[in-house]
Amino acid sequence: MKAGQGRQQAGMDGKERRAAVSLAGMFGLRMLGLFLVLPVFSIYAHQLEGVREHPALIGLALGAYGLTQALLQIPFGMLSDRYGRKPVILIGTILFIAGSWIAAASDSIYGVLIGRIVQGAGAVASVIIALSADLTREENRTKAMAMIGITIGLSFAVSLVLGPLLASWIGVDGIFWLIGGLGLISLIFLYTVVPTPKLLRHHRDAELSPAMVAGVMKDPELLRLDFGVFALHAALTALFVVLPLVLMDPRHPLLPLERQWELYLPVMLIAFALMVPFIIIAESRRKMKQVFVGAIATLAISVLIMALSHDSLAWIALALLVFFTGFNVLEASLPSLISKISPAGVKGTAIGVYTTAEFLGAFVGGAIGGLLYDPVQNNYATVFWAVLGLFVAWLLVAIGMRQPRYVxxxxxxxxxxxxxxxxxxxxxxxxxxxxxxxxxxxxxxxxxxxxxxxxxxxxxxxxxxxxxxxxxxxxxx
Missing domain, CATH: 3.30.70.100 (Alpha-Beta Plaits)
Structure with missing residues (x-):
């Protein structure tokens, strides 16, 4: 073994493993709570008071959490540096629980909108990552972050399958009550399983540094990636404003709510399998830009299929398979590109700006879907064409990117x-x-x-x- 490699190859000790697993679990529960309503909310929202007069609020309520997440992510991180990680996570989780239960108890779209805004105000994702950095040594920090990243991906996939099933069993209001319960479980994790760090220190590889934000915002290559994640999550939220309605359109119903998991489960499993070889090619053969741009083009093709053939279940299934294959490739590639492109010691700040753009995209996407969709005309294709335009704009932005350094x-x-x-x-x-x-x-x-x-x-x-x-x-x- 070469000098200096022993510590590099050492695995996590018991305390680090407990911290990484429990924090990944907390993160996963929070993201599951935010994603569970995604495939069912539009159907549920049509039963709420106020929707007939203001149908655009459907999309706004679906994506509203993204606005407060984007606004409060950085302030919560700064507060945690000063007052400690666990107290800030406690406050954020209480807000998350309160927002979930406000939405659950509401009979109007206005109440649900307020609940989603309060949910998003519990913006402590960056604080959980900072706590993970406090509790792991430098050589094991990447493993902890990878566990959190995998948990987020699994939470999204599971939510698409579980959301329709839970909605058919307990209703969407029941899902909101359940989400609040998941928040309580995460607090139990926080105070019974997650260790308390002996020393708080700012970690530039995991946290945003305010003094570095201006530099990150001036970097054109990082801005391309920020626009990319904004477009990706705007498109995802806009699509799910109308996709559940497409599947249950009374004029030509494609799939009842309780059976929609039969569509999402195989699509997500196959899409994940198809993603793997593309990621391997991108990294091992150093074809990152080609795979990245190709995945964006794949998204555009999938939405084109939806726009032209949304009255066919077979075409919708194919479009979703193509969409989530590209989506998974990009969800894995974007953070890797941020890491490669950001200057030494700036990764945490670059990720902080990137995450803010991601949540802002979810909000804007919900607003776009809500404003464009007309429940009287059932103009689903209008939303699909708008998303296609967003992907074409992203494709034009991405084509000009430099081949990343493989560092x-x-x-x-x-x-x-x-x-x-x-x-x-x-x-x-x-x-x-x-x-x-x-x-x-x-x-x-x-x-x-x-x-x-x-x-x-x-x-x-x-x-x-x-x-x-x-x-x-x-x-x-």
Whole structure:
């Protein structure tokens, strides 16, 4: 084993594993709560008071959580740095529970809209990620983040299958009551299973740094990705304003609510299987841009099919399969591209801006779907054509992107160093073949390096660490 690699290859200890699993579970429960109503809300909303007069509120209520999530994500993260992670998560989860139960108890679209806004106000996703960073060592932090990411993806897939089943059993108001209960369970996790960190520290690889936001917002390549995730989630929310209605249109019903899981389950399973080879090609053969642009084109094709053939269950099934294959590829590729493109030490801020754009997209998509859909004319195709236009715009933006650098991030613990020593370590790191960028932050006692894994001299990295008095290094994709 090469010097310096022992710590890199070490697995999580018991405390880290418990923290990662429990926080991923908390994150998953929250996202499941937000996604469960997605495939059934439009049908339920037509039964609420006020919808006949203001049908656009259907889409606004569906995506309303995204607005408050986008506005409050960064403030909650900053508050957690000052007052602690668990108290802020407690406040956010109480808001989430309250919003869920306000929506459950409401008979009007106005009450549900308020409930969804309050739900989104519990915007503590960034705080949960920060707590995960507090509780894991640098070399294991990527594993913890990966567990959270996998849980989010599973929550979305499960929600599409469970949502219609639960709605047929307990109603959508029952789903909102259940969502609040999931919030309570997550609080139990927080105070009985999740360890309490001994030390709070700002982690630039996991948290947003306000001083870096301006730089991120000026980076054209990062802005392309921010627009991409905005468009992706705007399209997803807009589609689900009308898709449940398409399946249950009384003029030509395609699939009753209680059987819609039979559509979503095979589609999601096959789409996930189809995604895997594309991700492998993108990473191992360094075809990231080609796969990325191709996936956007795939989304456009899927929505074109929906616009032209939404009265056929077979065509809808094919369109959804194509859509979710592209969607899964992009959901996996976008964070990876953020990591590759963002400068050393800026990843947390880049992800923070990206996440804000994602939630804002959900809100705008709901608003677009609600404003365009006319329940009298049942003009589903109008929404599909609008989403197609959004994907075409994204495709034009993405075609101009540069081929990303195929670099990984090394997080090196350098210990307590002065500014002068930090600059000297940076210089030594940059002199190593394969090291593209290096930035040392004395306040965090770490160095962030961007390296080409196929070129970098690991023994030279280990030698710099020994000189700096460190004990090892960490890697993140």
């Amino acid at each position: 990984a991030t090394r997080v090196l613990h350098v210990g307590a160093v002065s500014e002068l020593e930090a600059r000297a370590i940076e210089a030594r790191l940059l002199a190593i073949p394969g090291v593209v960028e290096a930035a040392v932050f004395p306040d965090e006692e770490v160095a962030y390096c961007k390296v080409d894994s196929k070129v970098v001299d690991e023994s030279a990295l280990a030698a710099v660490m020994r000189v700096a008095g460190d004990e090892g290094l960490a890697t993140s994709p």
